[in-house]
Amino acid sequence: MKKFLLYILGIFLLTVLVSVILDGLYTYIFMQSRNRGKVETVFNSTAKKYDVVILGSSRANNHFVSQMFEEKGFKTFNYGMSGGHLFEASLILKLMIERKYEIRNVILEADLNLSNDQESEGVATKFLPYIHWSETIKNHFSTEENFNELYYIPFYRYVKFDSKIGFREIYKIVSKEKTNALDNLGYYPLEKHKNGNMKNNIVNLNPLPYNKYYEEIKSACKKNNINFIAVMTPMCENVAGMNYFDKVKKAYPEIHNYENVVTDNKYFSSCGHMTDEGAKIFTARILKDFFTNINIP
Amino acid sequence: MFFNSLAFAVFLPLVFFLYWFVFNKTKNTQNALLIIASYYFYSCWDWRFLFLLVFSTFLDYYTGIRIEKSTNEKWRKFWFWLSVSVNLGFLGIFKYYNFFSESFAQMLTTVGFKASPILLNVVLPVGISFYTFHGLSYVIDIYFKRIKAEYNFVDYSLFVSYFPLLVAGPIERATHLLPEVKVKRTFNFQQAKEGICQIVWGLVKKVVIADTCATYANAIFDNYASMNSFSLILGGVYFAFQIYGDFSGYSDMALGMSKLFGLELLRNFNYPYFSRDIAEFWRRWHISLSSWFRDYLYIPLGGSKGGLWMKIRNTFIIFIVSGFWHGANWTYIVWGFINALYFLPLLLSNSNRNNMDSITLKWNFDSVRVLFSILTTFLLTCVAWVFFRAKTITDAVLYLKKIFTNGEFSAQYLDNERYNYELLLMIGLFVLVEWNNKTRVEPISGKRSMLKMALAIMAIIAFGTYSDYKEFIYFQF
Numbered sequence: 001m002k003k004f005l006l007y008i009l010g011i012f013l014l015t016v017l018v019s020v021i022l023d024g025l026y027t028y029i030f031m032q033s034r035n036r037g038k039v040e041t042v043f044n045s046t047a048k049k050y051d052v053v054i055l056g057s058s059r060a061n062n063h064f065v066s067q068m069f070e071e072k073g074f075k076t077f078n079y080g081m082s083g084g085h086l087f088e089a090s091l092i093l094k095l096m097i098e099r100k101y102e103i104r105n106v107i108l109e110a111d112l113n114l115s116n117d118q119e120s121e122g123v124a125t126k127f128l129p130y131i132h133w134s135e136t137i138k139n140h141f142s143t144e145e146n147f148n149e150l151y152y153i154p155f156y157r158y159v160k161f162d163s164k165i166g167f168r169e170i171y172k173i174v175s176k177e178k179t180n181a182l183d184n185l186g187y188y189p190l191e192k193h194k195n196g197n198m199k200n201n202i203v204n205l206n207p208l209p210y211n212k213y214y215e216e217i218k219s220a221c222k223k224n225n226i227n228f229i230a231v232m233t234p235m236c237e238n239v240a241g242m243n244y245f246d247k248v249k250k251a252y253p254e255i256h257n258y259e260n261v262v263t264d265n266k267y268f269s270s271c272g273h274m275t276d277e278g279a280k281i282f283t284a285r286i287l288k289d290f291f292t293n294i295n296i297p
Numbered sequence: 298m299f300f301n302s303l304a305f306a307v308f309l310p311l312v313f314f315l316y317w318f319v320f321n322k323t324k325n326t327q328n329a330l331l332i333i334a335s336y337y338f339y340s341c342w343d344w345r346f347l348f349l350l351v352f353s354t355f356l357d358y359y360t361g362i363r364i365e366k367s368t369n370e371k372w373r374k375f376w377f378w379l380s381v382s383v384n385l386g387f388l389g390i391f392k393y394y395n396f397f398s399e400s401f402a403q404m405l406t407t408v409g410f411k412a413s414p415i416l417l418n419v420v421l422p423v424g425i426s427f428y429t430f431h432g433l434s435y436v437i438d439i440y441f442k443r444i445k446a447e448y449n450f451v452d453y454s455l456f457v458s459y460f461p462l463l464v465a466g467p468i469e470r471a472t473h474l475l476p477e478v479k480v481k482r483t484f485n486f487q488q489a490k491e492g493i494c495q496i497v498w499g500l501v502k503k504v505v506i507a508d509t510c511a512t513y514a515n516a517i518f519d520n521y522a523s524m525n526s527f528s529l530i531l532g533g534v535y536f537a538f539q540i541y542g543d544f545s546g547y548s549d550m551a552l553g554m555s556k557l558f559g560l561e562l563l564r565n566f567n568y569p570y571f572s573r574d575i576a577e578f579w580r581r582w583h584i585s586l587s588s589w590f591r592d593y594l595y596i597p598l599g600g601s602k603g604g605l606w607m608k609i610r611n612t613f614i615i616f617i618v619s620g621f622w623h624g625a626n627w628t629y630i631v632w633g634f635i636n637a638l639y640f641l642p643l644l645l646s647n648s649n650r651n652n653m654d655s656i657t658l659k660w661n662f663d664s665v666r667v668l669f670s671i672l673t674t675f676l677l678t679c680v681a682w683v684f685f686r687a688k689t690i691t692d693a694v695l696y697l698k699k700i701f702t703n704g705e706f707s708a709q710y711l712d713n714e715r716y717n718y719e720l721l722l723m724i725g726l727f728v729l730v731e732w733n734n735k736t737r738v739e740p741i742s743g744k745r746s747m748l749k750m751a752l753a754i755m756a757i758i759a760f761g762t763y764s765d766y767k768e769f770i771y772f773q774f
Contacts, residue, residue, distance in 0.1 A: 001317060001484050001486075003486050004484070004486050004489050004490065007486075007493070008493070010747070011493065014747065014750060015754050015758075018751055018754050018755050019758060022755065155758055158759075159758055160763065160764070162761070162764050163764040166759075167759050167760055168715075
């Protein structure tokens with residue numbers, strides 16, 4: 001029996017060793033990733049200068065046309081992440097500040113995402129390879145329920161989220177396979193969909209009276225002298241009369257309501273996402289309202 | 298609690314520790330612990346069905362004794378048929394009632410009567426097909442005086458409810474397992490080490506092969522209407538490896554963990570996809586079920602005695618019943634029927650026992666013939682699997698039809714956000730490993746065992762599918 005227990009101990013140690021080696025290897029590969037997504041790009045970057053940085057969910061990613069800002073002379077990148085919540089928007093801003101980015105303006109899409117302060121698993125996972133290499137990421141995740149497993153068990157995060165950061169992603173990084181996440185300066189244009197879902201019931205949706213990550217973004221901007229612009233972006237005709245945006249305005253008076261700048265369904269790919277055409281109308285209005293009297297440095 | 302869950306990773310070492318360090322005094326204490334552990338294991342699914350399991354166990358235990366003690370043939374028959382009918386009754390109610398009710402109503406509707414079936418809102422108790430067959434084989438063997446009745450209820454309960462085989466087999470025989478549980482087990486290092494290797498290899502099959510194949514097979518089968526010929530062919534192949542990895546992986550884990558407790562279970566798989574004909578396939582696939590049907594259905598029906606027509610009739614009966622055993626759906630029946638059809642030419646040419654020897658390949662023409670036979674048998678099996686996997690017979694027929702009518706053999710991007718061909722390399726590697734170890738139970742033990750163990754562990758943690766977790770397919774049967 002003693003021999004068997006030693007054998008089991010050997011297998012256990014072997015498992016730990018294999019996990020540690022794989023963890024090191026995967027993390028090393030993620031540290032080399034440059035062109036796969038916004039998180040990797042920011043993490044592996046050094047100081048950059050931006051006039052405008054756009055943050056938020058897909059409703060930022062698909063709504064702010066970076067090129068239009070550039071045409072006006074503002075160096076811009078859209079860091080909106082499809083499926084992301086404010087948890088990830090706050091973390092990516094913290095990483096930029098950690099890397100000493102010089103940012104003059106942050107535009108934050110803050111509307112539907114104010115209703116929760118949870119992480120979005122699909123997007124938050126992208127930060128996990130770097131958890132041992134950034135105090136910022138470690139601290140940001142430290143309040144999450146499974147932090148101990150993610151941080152202390154070698155390779156656990158790669159196993160748990162294998163579809164996002166598993167060996168297929170590793171293979172793609174190694175083979176330098178590009179994604180379109182960084183194209184168009186981070187903006188992702190949508191087309192009109194014949195079968196796009198034009199219904200979105202937000203009657204019962206309520207913004208949190210205090211959204212931790214929204215406040216984090218706001219205070220990070222204040223601390224680093226970044227002009228903070230929070231906006232609600234348009235939704236389709238179907239949500240007219242559902243007073244979610246009024247509720248947001250009441251709880252967060254500083255957020256600018258652009259719900260009704262574009263309402264016609266023809267400008268929407270789905271109820272919460274405008275087409276490229278709609279995004280251009282919306283971006284033009286943002287430029288007019290916030291960037292007409294700003295001097296280009 | 299699944300074999301590949303974290304809860305089981307705590308449960309198994311705990312039972313192992315108690316078994317060898319606390320309850321190791323006598324075989325009674327060992328058996329008592331295993332029974333408690335088995336009942337706890339079973340109640341993790343649904344504690345209410347534990348009563349059904351205990352009742353079924355007690356029924357077979359009691360009727361077994363009554364059959365043996367009865368001096369009157371009438372009473373022997375009475376106790377025998379009581380046990381058989383109650384066992385099959387449970388199976389009938391829980392597993393087949395709704396199917397028969399719906400099919401009957403449908404039949405009446407086709408002939409012009411209006412009928413709405415009365416359906417039962419019951420969940421199928423996990424493992425019912427397996428423990429019912431344990432009990433049945435025991436009672437049948439006593440009735441035909443092949444074995445003596447077991448008078449120790451704990452020993453008998455362990456034979457029926459032993460947790461590694463309780464929910465998905467292998468289907469044990471009283472002649473094999475009962476003698477093992479009747480003696481005190483002593484720890485054997487070599488046996489336990491082999492057990493660990495088999496568990497690890499079973500895990501590789503489940504999480505690396507089966508669960509990964511499942512994501513592709515599901516993406517193809519669930520959207521077969523929009524798939525091209527190449528994807529549909531691959532879908533069949535992926536499902537073939539999914540079900541093989543899933544079920545044989547489970548069996549390997551069951552056999553492996555039994556070795557940890559000093560018990561040897563019946564081997565359930567013997568590299569079935571290397572079979573040279575369909576008869577050989579059925580000697581290598583789900584061996585405990587095939588041999589059960591052979592011994593308790595085919596032979597009592599007359600087996601191969603009584604002329605050609607009798608042989609054909611009996612063959613079709615066991616294949617169709619075997620299909621129906623898997624589930625209450627016409628697709629399983631057709632799957633069984635197709636396998637019977639495959640078997641027919643071998644039966645007619647009296648060549649169903651041709652390939653009894655082991656497979657060896659050399660650089661000669663005969664080896665090309667062997668390889669061709671293996672490939673043909675595999676393809677035939679894949680065609681049959683389409684019926685097993687499809688939701689309806691119509692779906693299966695349309696699936697197969699589209700393979701031949703679509704004619705496109707290009708790469709296709711699937712719903713699981715991967716290309717259809719991406720898994721072929723992994724499957725090829727798996728086949729190669731199995732081929733090189735086809736004379737052994739698993740490939741890890743033996744020379745350079747620790748290196749192979751490290752590779753297996755690496756495969757499990759790096760290449761396993763975890764985010765899209767799949768239950769063991771055979772749990773539903």
